[in-house]
Amino acid sequence: MGPTIHDVARVANTSKSTVSRYLNGQKVKKDTEEALERAIQSLNYHRNENARRLVMSRTNTIGIVVDNISNIFYSGIIRGIEAVANRKGYNCIFYSGTSNSKHEASFLHLLYEGHVDGIILLSFQKRDQQELARMIEVPYPLALIGDHGELDGLFSVDIDNASGVADLVTYLHGLGHRRVAYISGPAHMGPIKYRLKGLQQTMSALEMECRPEWIVNSDWTNQGGYEAMNELLQHEGFTAVIASSDETAIGALRAIQESGRQVPEQMSIVGFDDITLSSWVSPKLTTVRQPLQDVGMKAAEGLFAQIEGEDVERTAHLYKPTLMIRQSCTTL
Amino acid sequence: MGPTIHDVARVANTSKSTVSRYLNGQKVKKDTEEALERAIQSLNYHRNENARRLVMSRTNTIGIVVDNISNIFYSGIIRGIEAVANRKGYNCIFYSGTSNSKHEASFLHLLYEGHVDGIILLSFQKRDQQELARMIEVPYPLALIGDHGELDGLFSVDIDNASGVADLVTYLHGLGHRRVAYISGPAHMGPIKYRLKGLQQTMSALEMECRPEWIVNSDWTNQGGYEAMNELLQHEGFTAVIASSDETAIGALRAIQESGRQVPEQMSIVGFDDITLSSWVSPKLTTVRQPLQDVGMKAAEGLFAQIEGEDVERTAHLYKPTLMIRQSCTTL
DNA sequence: AATCATTTTGGGAACGATCCCAAAATTGGA
DNA sequence: TCCAATTTTGGGATCGTTCCCAAAATGATT
Numbered sequence A, B: 001m002g003p004t005i006h007d008v009a010r011v012a013n014t015s016k017s018t019v020s021r022y023l024n025g026q027k028v029k030k031d032t033e034e035a036l037e038r039a040i041q042s043l044n045y046h047r048n049e050n051a052r053r054l055v056m057s058r059t060n061t062i063g064i065v066v067d068n069i070s071n072i073f074y075s076g077i078i079r080g081i082e083a084v085a086n087r088k089g090y091n092c093i094f095y096s097g098t099s100n101s102k103h104e105a106s107f108l109h110l111l112y113e114g115h116v117d118g119i120i121l122l123s124f125q126k127r128d129q130q131e132l133a134r135m136i137e138v139p140y141p142l143a144l145i146g147d148h149g150e151l152d153g154l155f156s157v158d159i160d161n162a163s164g165v166a167d168l169v170t171y172l173h174g175l176g177h178r179r180v181a182y183i184s185g186p187a188h189m190g191p192i193k194y195r196l197k198g199l200q201q202t203m204s205a206l207e208m209e210c211r212p213e214w215i216v217n218s219d220w221t222n223q224g225g226y227e228a229m230n231e232l233l234q235h236e237g238f239t240a241v242i243a244s245s246d247e248t249a250i251g252a253l254r255a256i257q258e259s260g261r262q263v264p265e266q267m268s269i270v271g272f273d274d275i276t277l278s279s280w281v282s283p284k285l286t287t288v289r290q291p292l293q294d295v296g297m298k299a300a301e302g303l304f305a306q307i308e309g310e311d312v313e314r315t316a317h318l319y320k321p322t323l324m325i326r327q328s329c330t331t332l
Numbered sequence C: 001a002a003t004c005a006t007t008t009t010g011g012g013a014a015c016g017a018t019c020c021c022a023a024a025a026t027t028g029g030a
Numbered sequence D: 001t002c003c004a005a006t007t008t009t010g011g012g013a014t015c016g017t018t019c020c021c022a023a024a025a026t027g028a029t030t
Helices: A004-010 A017-025 A030-043 A051-056 A071-088 A098-103 A131-134 A161-174 A190-205 A222-232 A246-258 A292-307 B005-012 B016-023 B028-043 B051-054 B072-088 B098-102 B129-136 B162-174 B191-205 B220-230 B248-259 B292-307
Strands: A061-066 A090-094 A118-120 A142-145 A156-159 A178-183 A240-243 A269-272 A287-289 A316-319 A322-323 B061-066 B091-096 B119-120 B142-145 B156-159 B180-183 B240-243 B268-270 B286-288 B316-319 B322-324
Touching: A004 A017, A004 A030, A004 B129, A017 A030, A017 B142, A061 A071, A061 A292, A061 B240, A071 A090, A071 A118, A071 A292, A090 B098, A090 B268, A118 A292, A142 A292, A142 B051, A161 A190, A161 A269, A161 A287, A161 A322, A178 A190, A178 A222, A178 A246, A190 B286, A222 A240, A222 A246, A240 A246, A246 A269, A269 A322, A269 B156, A292 A316, B005 B016, B005 B028, B061 B292, B072 B091, B072 B119, B072 B292, B119 B292, B142 B292, B156 B162, B156 B292, B162 B191, B162 B268, B162 B322, B180 B191, B180 B220, B180 B248, B220 B240, B220 B248, B240 B248, B248 B268
Parallel strands: A061 A090, A061 A118, A118 A142, A142 A156, A156 A316, A178 A240, A240 A269, B061 B091, B061 B119, B119 B142, B142 B156, B156 B316, B180 B240, B240 B268
Antiparallel strands: A090 B091, A287 A322, B286 B322
């Protein structure tokens, strides 16, 4: 197709070895450098990356496999990954898991076929134990973001969901709340299990009360939170409610307000995520913010360590969310 | 590194040509097929895609360059692209424009260096005329989604923004409104110009009134819409307001309600986009829905036509939004 | 059994880079 | 000016595929 390194050599009146050296930043004599630059410009030469990758068996590229490329929670993580990748001189390419997993056994062919030097798997879906076990065997650099299935042997990074909920419970406890309701989320999501566990452990540690009928599920949408809260309002006795996502919390907030109760005077509520809308609803929602960028950076650092042959701790690395206190809770 | 086609040939007691043929779905004798399958399994052979691409000078992959990979409006478009790509047997890989444009002249190196067979450039940012002119010269398959700068010579696809606003104006006109305010958006976004043009053309065609002080800007956020509406409320005389995005409309809605006015009884309002929140605010927002998936499919079809060497109309292809009538407007 | 048509196979030349190693050119010092 | 040390260059092998083409094997027909 286009001109090759050989054409450049011919035009610049030198050899392909010299062209290759020049392209890779090695020193060449001043006047050959000028001739080469002229030749490259006039031919509009671009190096064939496939040939290069074949001989070097390296791509200088990492793949990020995402289950849903437009998930807003992933953008902070991706920013973190890209920051580290740029620093290391690597490129990032993204694969949408949905489209690829259709006909392929998995994303692993990207590694085996030499498309990328390593992969970050980014998904907050709950992960299959069997799939995780298979990933441990993969003889290529790999980093997981999300559910690690409490399994060792894989390098993985995640939000410390239990800690986030623990912070919320402790905060409410500090305000004097003792009886708290909880709106959980869809069972197929990774964080659900850990958030619920954080709730139960912290509440029992602080000797707080959470009756079974005070725990309901939702689908993490506004509408779902609205319906879940209406269900909760059938029951009595709790003074605060923890929603396992902000989206849900905002739906629940509306349900509480429509029931004629004042927030926070007659009911406190907190969320999880710190989405932008949370600072905009009235009252502003107290929630926890996830250190998404840190998670992305850690995953990338772990991946590059593997690529460069260093040793890496093949366990889960958790990052604690931080409490964002706003106006949706009151002292009791 | 891994086993090669030659290793497979040796184990299966045949030649690399036969292995290659088998891998590419050509017919081989029944017993050699079985031997090959066994050899591939036992060696855990995967073909080296870089070598393949070198000799074939084709990748069977298209690149999608996105300015912000987590933009929620892009997900529908991407779904459309992937649907067509899957049908054609192509893979999609995504490049985040932000990370790549840093040190590269542009995304064009992806084409020149042989990473992909064609590129879809997806961005709703306003495009530089100079950059567009340069793209016309690109000797590779290319499709644009978003602002085409009213320039011919490029295959591009976009929402028909003018038509969407025209529908909203006409709808309000039909309800009896004659004096309408408008909240525009950030100047760096592609759709802004076309939406404003659609407003002005339709309003003057229908002999409606829009005083200069009834047109304000916003940054397309809730907060921005809220502030813009408060500014508009300083003035008098209009009976309806068109917001150039739903996000903005929802902010404006709150400003109207906080000013003590009833929606829609005392003020009608419409948005643009049909985000999920629009059906959830109270009253539900009348807006226009963008045919995002159609846009993605058209772009992909145009790209594949170019890849397959067919002729393609190098102009802008526009898709009309559809009006979603809900409860935020009333007859006058 | 012999001939011919048709499958099926194997060898070797690309593809366009990198990189080793020896040859050529340059530099410096006496 | 000459020789040794150093820098710069060029040739050729290599990476792992595909694909052309001729050779070998198979099958059909008489």
